[in-house]
Amino acid sequence: MGALPSLRFIYEVGLSMNPLMWENLPQSIYTHYSILTRAIHSLLYSHSIVTKTANKSQATMTSGLEHNSICLHGLMKHISKLPLELVDIIWKRIPPSTTRCLLSLSAARETWPxxxxxxxxxxxxxxxxxHIYQASVMxxxxxxxxxxxGKVYGYQSNRLLRLSYPSSAAIFTFTLGRSGLQRLGILPKATEELFSSRPREExxxxxxxxxxxPPQMELTWDALKIARVKWAESDIKQKFGYDFLWVSAWVPRYPYTLSKSSFYEWPRHKDFTSQPQRFMAYIPLCRDxxxxxxxxxxxxxxxxIGLGVFFESFSGYEQSxxxxxxxxxxxxxxxxxxxxxxxxxxxxxxxxxxxTTPYLALTTNHSRCLTLGPCMSPAEIQTKMLYNWKDGDIRGLYYDVSPGLTGFTSLGIIKCSRDPAWEAVQDHIIPDVPSYLTQSSRLNSSSWTYFSSRASLTNIKVLKICYLGPRCTGMLLTYDDDDSSCVLGQWYEGxxxxxxxxxxxxxxxHILRFSTVKTREHQYVETVQSIPSSELSDRDIRGVFYGDDIIWNYGPDSDDIFQVPA
Incomplete structure (x- = not known):
């Protein structure tokens, strides 16, 4: 076997394999970048080579970094000191043996002049x-x-791409892969999405x-490629949010604004604030x-922790x-x-x-206040408005998906200038808590898992029931006027x-009958039936008449139904 690559080279290549963002790992992995550096140092500096002299039978210990060659057995022994995620990457990229891993590193030395x-x-x-130099890496x-x-930042390669930046450019983009910079882009005017709709494996x-x-960009390159990029601080300070990295295939098709006033900053732990970059995901709220x-x-x-966005074509035939x-x-x-x-x-x-993370409260031009979250008393909550129709047309939401976050924490609004033809019917309504709020102790639930809904049993066009296993989880009531709808309980459609x-x-x-099942700790709705009023006789079964309101309080395992007479 030929000479192995130097330890310095192995060290630099190991660092270059550090991905931009680990996936499915605990937050402690991302707390300090130096953890990985110290681990690799321990692999290299702690290894010693044993050499026997001709005159003495004793072993002479010398630092591994002073040698360009090292015994394979010793290096394999100390590879166990690498972080598990780095070892995992090595084995996934170069299966199935460590010997092949080292041989591939040796071959890479010839590939990269x-x-x-x-x-x-x-x-x-x-x-x-x-001029942009490219190469296949991992x-x-x-x-x-x-x-x-004429000055090269990084390394030259055999693959060359020429790019010209016009002075009229308005939108600049860069694309990072798992291990570094992959593309630079120019969008001189409003355009279609930068990425194709095909799924990406990486x-x-x-x-x-x-x-x-023309903006300034800070580059950092490792032993193989440009590993990290970001817009220069001088540009970031001028406008909010341009240090964000977007994980979704999104490029604005219209002039848009990101502002600190329309962004909620969740009080993050210092481990999160130590991250050099923040990752954001875009949620569109409009579609052509x-x-x-x-x-x-x-x-x-x-x-x-989760959000589903439903769209319907103007004809009503297409839904997604x-x-x-x-x-x-x-x-x-x-x-x-x-x-x-x-x-x-x-x-x-x-x-x-x-x-706990925040939730959303919405108002509409039909004078409705909609709460996407639990039912809590005003004394327990505080609010921050992210969007008002007077500020412009809303395009979508965006939220922080940085490593370790398990729900929706920091989030904001993307908006653009208003279409002059659109007029709002009313001003903003302050989100409030329903006056029919009851004690969550009846559901054996904390205030963060206690939910309440209310609907009127009037002018019903369509009534649907949702069942999840043995439990009736909710109802969807569609009314005659404007086909408006209201949901009671939990609705799992889609x-x-x-x-x-x-x-x-x-x-x-007809009268609605609610049949409930009681256990030692919980009570839940089993069935909902619509029967003629003349057949209602069982006093243990709840009955709701036409014109009444229904209140459906619920938690993860319990339901409570109330009738509000007309």
Whole structure:
């Protein structure tokens, strides 16, 4: 076997394999970047080579870093000191043996003629004609160097791409892969989405800056490629949010604004604030040829953890839903009428707890206040308005998906200038708590997992029931006027849960009967039936008459039904 690569080279290549963002790992992995550096140092510095001299039988210990060769057995022994995620990457990329791993590193030395160049960093300005050098590295094609005015930042390669930055450019983008910089982009005017709609096997992260002047970019390259980039501080300070990395395929098609006033900053632990970059995901709330028809928020004891966005074509024949986050806990589903739009969005959070995440309260031009979260008293909550219809047209939400976050924490609004033809019917309504709030102790539930809903049994056009296993979880009432809808309880339509949704026959001379099951700790609704009023005789079964209101309080395992007479 030929000579092994130097330990310094192994060290630098090991660092270059450190991904931009680990996935499915606890927050402690991301607390300090130096953890990985110290672990690799321990691999290299702690190894000693035993050499026997001709005159003495004793062993002479020398530092491994002073040698360009090392015994394979010793290196394999100390590879166990690497972080598990780095070892996992090595074994996934170069299966199935460690010997093949080392041989591949040796082969990489010949593939990269400039690998001995020391990793470094620089600040460049994206203007004029530039040359971009690319090469295949591990999981994809990455940029190894950028040449501006004859000076190379990074390394040259055999694959060259020429790019010209016009002075009229308004939107600049860069795309990061799992291990570094993959693409630079220019959007001189409003355009279609930068990425294609095809699914990507590997994650990509998008950086966007909207500027009429060529921006400055800070580059950091390792032994293989440009590993980290970000917009220079001088540009970031001028506008909020341009240090965000977007994990979704999103580039604005219209002039948009990100502002600190329309962003809720969750009080993060210092471990989170130590991260050099923040990762954001975009949730569109509008789509060409469609209207926003419904929203479903999944809430648990940890707070707001999942969101489903429903769209319906203007013709009503096409419907779709997109999910973000997790589909666990209790779903809170709200529907919008055909002419109903959002007029405000506010964040509602606890005054005392910093563990639970916030939830959303919405108002519409139909004078409705919709709460995508639990039912809490005003003394327990505080609010921050993120969007008001007077500020412009809302395009979507965005939220922090940085490593270790398990729910919706920090989130904001993306908006653009208003269409002059659109007029709101009313001003903002302050989100409030329903006056029929009851004690959550009846459901054996904490205030963060106690939910309440109310609907009127009047002018019913369609009535549907949702069943999840033995439990009747909720009802969907569609009214004659404007096909508006109201949900009682938990509505699972469009989710990943396997449910049965049944439409029942209901008319004004019918009565709704709620059959409940009681256990030692819980009570839940088992069935809902619509029967003629003349057949109601069992006093143990609840009956709701036409014109009455129904209050359905619920938690993860319990339901409570109340009748409010007309």
């Amino acid at each position: 400039a690998v001995n160049a020391y990793p470094a960093s620089a600040t460049i300005r994206l203007e004029g004609d530039i 999981d994809g094609t990455y940029i190894t160097g950028i040449c501006i005015d 994650p990509e992260y998008l950086g966007v800056i909207h500027s009429q002047l 040829g469609h209207r926003l028809s419904a929203l479903t928020a999944f809430c648990s004891a940890r707070g707001f 839903v997109s999910w973000y986050g997790q589909q666990n806990g209790c779903p809170v589903h709200v529907r919008l009428g055909k002419s109903e739009v959002l007029t405000s969005i506010s964040v509602v959070c606890s005054r005392t707890s910093i563990i 989710t990943s849960h396997r449910v049965d949704i049944v439409e029942i026959d209901y008319s004004p001379n």
